[in-house]
Amino acid sequence: MIETACGLDCYDACKIIVEEEAFPKISGDKTDPVGNGALCSLLHKSIHDTERIEKARVDGKEVSLDEAMSAVVTAFKETSSLLWRGSGNMGVMQEVSNLFMQKIDGTLTHGSLCDGAGNTGILEGRGVNKVLPLEQIAKAETVVVWGRNVTVTNAHILPFLEGKDIVVIDPVKTAMAKKANIHLQIQPRTDYYLAIMLSRFIYMEDTQDTDWLEEFASEYEDYYDFTQEHRIKPILEYIGTDLGQLGHVLNYIRKKKVVFLVGAGVQKYSTGASTLHAIDSLASVLGLFGKEGCGVHYLSDSKLGFDNPFDVSCKSVSKVLTPFDEFDTVLVQGGNPASSMPDSNRVCASLEKVKNLIYFGLYENETSKRAKIVIPAKNFFEKQDIRLSFGHQYIHKMNKVIDAKSGISEYDFTQRLFVAFGFDGLQSEEAYITSWLAQCQEVDGVYLSPAYEAVPYSDGFGKEGGDEFEFIEDYDDDFINTKRFNKVRTSKKNQIIDERFHLLTPKSSKGLNTQFKQDNKVHIHPDLGYTQGKILRLSSEYGQVELEIVFDDALAKNCLLVHASTVGLNALTPSIVSIEGENACFQEVKVEIESLA
Ligand SMILES: Nc1nc2c(c(=O)[nH]1)N[C@H]1C(S)=C(S)[C@@H](COP(=O)(O)OP(=O)(O)OC[C@H]3O[C@@H](n4cnc5c(=O)[nH]c(N)nc54)[C@H](O)[C@@H]3O)O[C@H]1N2
Numbered sequence: 001m002i003e004t005a006c007g008l009d010c011y012d013a014c015k016i017i018v019e020e021e022a023f024p025k026i027s028g029d030k031t032d033p034v035g036n037g038a039l040c041s042l043l044h045k046s047i048h049d050t051e052r053i054e055k056a057r058v059d060g061k062e063v064s065l066d067e068a069m070s071a072v073v074t075a076f077k078e079t080s081s082l083l084w085r086g087s088g089n090m091g092v093m094q095e096v097s098n099l100f101m102q103k104i105d106g107t108l109t110h111g112s113l114c115d116g117a118g119n120t121g122i123l124e125g126r127g128v129n130k131v132l133p134l135e136q137i138a139k140a141e142t143v144v145v146w147g148r149n150v151t152v153t154n155a156h157i158l159p160f161l162e163g164k165d166i167v168v169i170d171p172v173k174t175a176m177a178k179k180a181n182i183h184l185q186i187q188p189r190t191d192y193y194l195a196i197m198l199s200r201f202i203y204m205e206d207t208q209d210t211d212w213l214e215e216f217a218s219e220y221e222d223y224y225d226f227t228q229e230h231r232i233k234p235i236l237e238y239i240g241t242d243l244g245q246l247g248h249v250l251n252y253i254r255k256k257k258v259v260f261l262v263g264a265g266v267q268k269y270s271t272g273a274s275t276l277h278a279i280d281s282l283a284s285v286l287g288l289f290g291k292e293g294c295g296v297h298y299l300s301d302s303k304l305g306f307d308n309p310f311d312v313s314c315k316s317v318s319k320v321l322t323p324f325d326e327f328d329t330v331l332v333q334g335g336n337p338a339s340s341m342p343d344s345n346r347v348c349a350s351l352e353k354v355k356n357l358i359y360f361g362l363y364e365n366e367t368s369k370r371a372k373i374v375i376p377a378k379n380f381f382e383k384q385d386i387r388l389s390f391g392h393q394y395i396h397k398m399n400k401v402i403d404a405k406s407g408i409s410e411y412d413f414t415q416r417l418f419v420a421f422g423f424d425g426l427q428s429e430e431a432y433i434t435s436w437l438a439q440c441q442e443v444d445g446v447y448l449s450p451a452y453e454a455v456p457y458s459d460g461f462g463k464e465g466g467d468e469f470e471f472i473e474d475y476d477d478d479f480i481n482t483k484r485f486n487k488v489r490t491s492k493k494n495q496i497i498d499e500r501f502h503l504l505t506p507k508s509s510k511g512l513n514t515q516f517k518q519d520n521k522v523h524i525h526p527d528l529g530y531t532q533g534k535i536l537r538l539s540s541e542y543g544q545v546e547l548e549i550v551f552d553d554a555l556a557k558n559c560l561l562v563h564a565s566t567v568g569l570n571a572l573t574p575s576i577v578s579i580e581g582e583n584a585c586f587q588e589v590k591v592e593i594e595s596l597a
């Protein structure tokens with residue numbers, strides 16, 4: 001039996017068991033508290049349905065790995081080099097290549113395409129972003145699923161939600177919303193206001209957790225004052241809800257054990273940090289931190305508590321607005337920026353100007369097509385690694401299951417560069433793996449994050465504990481200003497031919513970001529006068545894409561939904577970063593539509 005873990009970028013990070021020689025047959029581990037023995041279709045896809053890059057390439061010509069690696073060495077002798085790393089493999093060894101970048105005085109990236117805005121909002125309130133253990137979620141009475149599409153992106157959490165009252169807050173009637181006790185189908189980008197309004201009503205009816213607040217968040221009266229600066233009637237209208245609905249929600253969250261499961265969906269906006277800070281502030285008013293069965297579960301800092309041997313001090317540029325063309329050599333490792341970054345037209349033009357674009361990955365994609373040098377990677381069954389998780393405290397050693405037919409691991413890639421440049425200081429692969437594991441808490445043969453606490457924040461907030469929770473006290477946006485988006489152009493013969501829609505870009509059940517299965521559809525409400533199956537042109541101030549129409553009554557009439565895995569989608573999305581947290585703002589855009597043919 002060989003044990004390993006799934007390296008795909010997901011909350012669940014499941015344990016995998018492979019019988020000796022039985023690969024590609026794999027199974028889950030029934031004793032795994034997270035995966036409970038089940039494995040998802042994406043993991044199976046990653047083994048069975050993908051075409052791997054088998055051969056290295058230079059200038060479009062297939063070459064041996066040695067030849068391609070000498071082209072890489074030459075490329076890194078240029079004056080300026082950048083490493084842009086994606087999240088194709090979540091193993092910690094992905095970062096070993098930082099050590100080489102430091103040696104050549106190269107550049108890395110900062111900021112995030114994923115959870116960075118929300119993470120910053122959490123740090124503002126709590127000081128550290130600790131994971132809420134799944135075992136606490138299991139003890140809740142009510143779970144509020146807030147901008148997370150659990151059945152698609154986090155399916156292994158479902159057993160922990162069984163038998164609970166469920167409130168879903170999502171502009172889309174998701175599968176979970178259909179089963180929930182309440183679904184608040186709010187307008188996109190209004191979660192900050194919703195959290196403020198709920199806090200305000202809790203104060204108004206005097207059901208805040210005063211004992212807890214006195215001890216852990218004593219500025220709560222200032223926060224009450226802040227919530228009162230928000231006018232109730234226009235804001236409820238703007239959110240798309242009313243007092244009656246919010247009264248129902250309060251019945252499920254007042255004086256109960258409540259967990260908020262917050263997803264990436266609420267924070268793909270310039271204001272994403274404030275949204276998480278406001279949601280945490282609401283949780284504090286309810287006294288949900290540091291207690292059994294309560295808390296806020298978001299994408300947590302999986303490296304919290306570790307001393308990371310791959311932490312380096314390098315120059316860095318934005319991960320979201322990366323100026324690729326300012327570098328002679330760009331290494332894209334484990335990512336597909338030509339498709340996954342916002343504003344693809346800008347990104348692709350910039351990538352095309354790079355003298356030496358190196359793509360180091362598993363599959364052909366929009367980035368590999370543009371690369372001068374292509375290096376095939378090994379997948380996570382073909383190398384050893386350590387898997388941390390942003391969704392839970394369990395840590396798995398990823399053991400090698402099979403020998404790769406081709407490709408090179410990140411460690412071997414880095415080691416070859418160290419040798420070619422005559423650098424020293426790289427330890428053995430084994431030494432790094434051991435150093436990560438040695439830092440874990442080990443309980444009955446199970447590894448846990450060094451930062452794991454059964455009930456996080458029970459000693460207060462901040463890095464050392466003992467600090468108080470800091471409430472949100474300002475907001476860099478004005479909901480009235482956001483109306484600049486809502487320019488509706490006149491319709492011909494009462495038919496709406498051109499309106500400005502919100503663009504929702506959630507994850508797809510069939511793909512993992514841009515991997516495996518790409519999509520070509522746009523979801524739209526059936527009552528808008530369009531025809532299913534026809535082609536719709538979507539345009540924003542950044543670009544255009546043409547997609548096939550699918551009717552979807554889970555959407556409000558002013559929203560379009562295009563899965564994040566759709567080719568061409570990010571031509572529409574903006575080159576801006578969030579006000580705080582240096583995050584991409586994929587949904588901070590409105591689009592016009594036009595039916596073709
Ligand atoms: N199958 C599959 N699973 C995945 C991935 C994948 O590509 N495919 N990707 C993985 C990765 S990288 C990540 S980061 C996670 C992300 O997983 P999630 O946190 O679930 O994020 P999303 O799927 O982007 O969006 C979640 C929900 O947010 C809703 N939403 C959109 N805008 C708003 C809003 O303004 N307010 C509110 N309240 N809700 C809103 C969407 O309708 C959607 O239901 O999933 C991981 N798991």
Ligand SMILES: Nc1nc2c(c(=O)[nH]1)N[C@H]1C(S)=C(S)[C@@H](COP(=O)(O)OP(=O)(O)OC[C@H]3O[C@@H](n4cnc5c(=O)[nH]c(N)nc54)[C@H](O)[C@@H]3O)O[C@H]1N2
Pocket residue numbers: 009085086087088089113114115264333334335336337339340341360361362363364365377378379380505506507512513514515564569570573586
């Ligand atoms: N519009 C819109 N865009 C989005 C999002 C959205 O919600 N909406 N979501 C964003 C989010 S949350 C994320 S996390 C990003 C993800 O965006 P990226 O980080 O670019 O991830 P992927 O598109 O999945 O590309 C991963 C690539 O990694 C390679 N790979 C896999 N395993 C390995 C390995 O072991 N070694 C190496 N060297 N390569 C490997 C594969 O070839 C694959 O093509 O996308 C973002 N883009």
Ligand SMILES: [Mo]
Pocket residue numbers: 009113114115
């Ligand atoms: Mo992500």
